[in-house]
Amino acid sequence: MAMAELFGGVEGGGTHSTAVLVSGDGQILAETEGPCTNHWLIGSELCLQRIERMVSEAKSKAGADPDVPLRSLGLSLSGADSPEAVAALSRELRRRFPGLSRSVSVNSDSQGAMATASDNGGLVLISGTGSSCKLINPDGSEGACGGWGHLMGDEGSAYWIAHQALKAVFDSMDNLQAPPHDIGYARQAMLDYFQISDRMGLLAHLYGSFDKAKFAGFCQKLAQGAQLGDPLCCHIFTKAGEVLARHVVAVLPKIHQSLFVGDLGLPILCVGSVWKSWDHLRAGFVQVLERARAQVPERLFSRFSLLRLKRSSALGGARLGARSVGTALPLDPSGNVEVFYTHVF
Numbered sequence: 001m002a003m004a005e006l007f008g009g010v011e012g013g014g015t016h017s018t019a020v021l022v023s024g025d026g027q028i029l030a031e032t033e034g035p036c037t038n039h040w041l042i043g044s045e046l047c048l049q050r051i052e053r054m055v056s057e058a059k060s061k062a063g064a065d066p067d068v069p070l071r072s073l074g075l076s077l078s079g080a081d082s083p084e085a086v087a088a089l090s091r092e093l094r095r096r097f098p099g100l101s102r103s104v105s106v107n108s109d110s111q112g113a114m115a116t117a118s119d120n121g122g123l124v125l126i127s128g129t130g131s132s133c134k135l136i137n138p139d140g141s142e143g144a145c146g147g148w149g150h151l152m153g154d155e156g157s158a159y160w161i162a163h164q165a166l167k168a169v170f171d172s173m174d175n176l177q178a179p180p181h182d183i184g185y186a187r188q189a190m191l192d193y194f195q196i197s198d199r200m201g202l203l204a205h206l207y208g209s210f211d212k213a214k215f216a217g218f219c220q221k222l223a224q225g226a227q228l229g230d231p232l233c234c235h236i237f238t239k240a241g242e243v244l245a246r247h248v249v250a251v252l253p254k255i256h257q258s259l260f261v262g263d264l265g266l267p268i269l270c271v272g273s274v275w276k277s278w279d280h281l282r283a284g285f286v287q288v289l290e291r292a293r294a295q296v297p298e299r300l301f302s303r304f305s306l307l308r309l310k311r312s313s314a315l316g317g318a319r320l321g322a323r324s325v326g327t328a329l330p331l332d333p334s335g336n337v338e339v340f341y342t343h344v345f
Contacts, residue, residue: 009318074321076112265303
């Protein structure tokens with residue numbers, strides 16, 4: 001198989017990553033998985049090594065020569081919003097691994113997700129390990145809120161939810177602040193998940209060997225608690241829904257009017273594992289948008305729909321990478337998404 005016919009894409013998350021290879025006629029030839037490739041979390045060196053490993057494995061799975069470069073490689077990475085950092089990553093990847101791809105382009109995870117889902121723009125609201133909101137209007141203009149990482153943001157993310165629960169436990173046990181609900185479930189879940197005998201044991205996870213993905217993974221235990229009806233877990237997920245909706249409110253003034261008037265109303269592409277707990281996010285999310293809809297003139301904001309990807313946003317990365325070398329891959333984005341919730345005000 002001629003390697004010039006192949007186009008690669010990578011979805012790089014804060015916990016998991018995916019690489020795909022696509023032929024020039026739009027056929028998906030191979031897909032591989034890998035760990036975190038957020039360069040802010042693991043450093044550029046390890047990020048590039050993991051990308052090279054996934055793409056080379058995908059080449060082998062596709063039956064292609066691993067030493068012959070792809071036509072293009074589009075990286076859709078969390079943390080890839082700084083132009084300087086993106087340019088440095090692209091240069092270093094080509095220098096270190098010249099046989100990987102003839103061309104490398106780097107875009108944010110939000111841009112890759114949108115390229116997977118639609119050519120007409122919309123909102124991308126990410127709530128996975130971290131969180132962010134990106135508006136892409138039909139004319140290409142953009143707006144954004146969040147995406148600053150766990151020290152300055154990540155509100156509504158798995159990390160944030162985990163932190164809210166653990167802070168409630170610590171503050172209650174310190175008699176510093178009364179929790180909104182009993183901490184019993186969250187405290188026991190903390191001990192079980194981190195495999196510690198008391199809260200002093202958590203210090204090693206926080207400061208000795210901090211792993212953001214591991215910390216954020218505690219959110220899964222809290223989601224189970226919400227499913228069981230634990231009041232504190234339910235409360236925190238409601239608050240997460242509220243703060244995620246506030247990301248949407250933050251970009252409302254920049255949204256092009258045409259995005260409000262389609263059959264779906266305002267399309268919001270929801271990316272990340274926290275959206276699996278939509279039932280527990282919904283009350284807070286809808287309440288905030290209900291209050292904010294008056295900010296949009298002419299009552300245009302009358303409906304919104306939440307969509308999720310059925311395929312990895314590595315496909316969007318491949319599309320963007322191919323586009324950067326003048327090739328339009330024949331991939332229909334409409335088949336990559338599904339609506340999982342629609343609300344009419």
